[in-house]
Amino acid sequence: MYYRTKKTIIDHLREQATIYIFMIVLFLTGIIFGAVIVNSMNFIQKQELFFYVERFFQQMLEGQEIQNQALFKESFFYHMKYLFLMFILGLSVIGLPLVWVLVYLKGLVVGFSVGFLVNQLGFDGLILASLAIAPQNIIAIPIYLIAGTLSMLFSLSILYRLFSRRPTDSIFQPFGRYVASFSVLLAGAVFAALIEVYISTPSMDRVISSFFG
Secondary structure, three states, X not given: OHHHHHHHXXXXXXXXXXXXXXXXXXXXXXXXXXXXXXXXXXXXXXXXXXXXXXXXXXXXXXXXXXXHHHHHHHHHHHHHHHHHHHXXXXXXXXXXXXXXXXXXXXXXXXXXXXXXXXXXXXXXXXXXXXHHOHHHHHHHHHHHHHHHHHHHHHHHHHHHHHHOOOXXXXXXXXXXXXXXXXXXXXXXXXXXXXXXXXXXXXHHHHHHHHXXX
């Protein structure tokens, strides 16, 4: 069973390598553009934004923390809504460009967040980003890239069926695999949320205390 599953995954990655590369490039483009936005902001805009970031840091130092359970729910539901939106968009041809937008925006947010912290705090910002942003995204980013790829593939399969003059197989079996794949990704989102709650947040607390305490 294990070797069959492994072979299926490897074959899938080999067959759809072009689309995965497209999604990765799209995501990286978002990261680059997010960093460019930070550099294009003027001094007043950066100071105003950093004022709100400092207030958030101060609230954490003063003990105004979110309970782990509430933080987990917030993080998981964020991932769940993002994945559900990709799932729905993959069910229609017209939703395909929006899938690309979601992948791009995810990269944009990551690029802007890391770029802003580094721009304002220098090496301290890089450490903070490495501990507060990177851990959960090691799992979350591949999940979003895979979700975007699966949505794109399913949308293209619908498009093929619409314009194909030859009789095609039933859509129900591919749809079942589509649902099962997103269910696995949703389970992966649980791990991403747990990492954010029990690794990223405590690490961020310690770093902020050392920097701003």
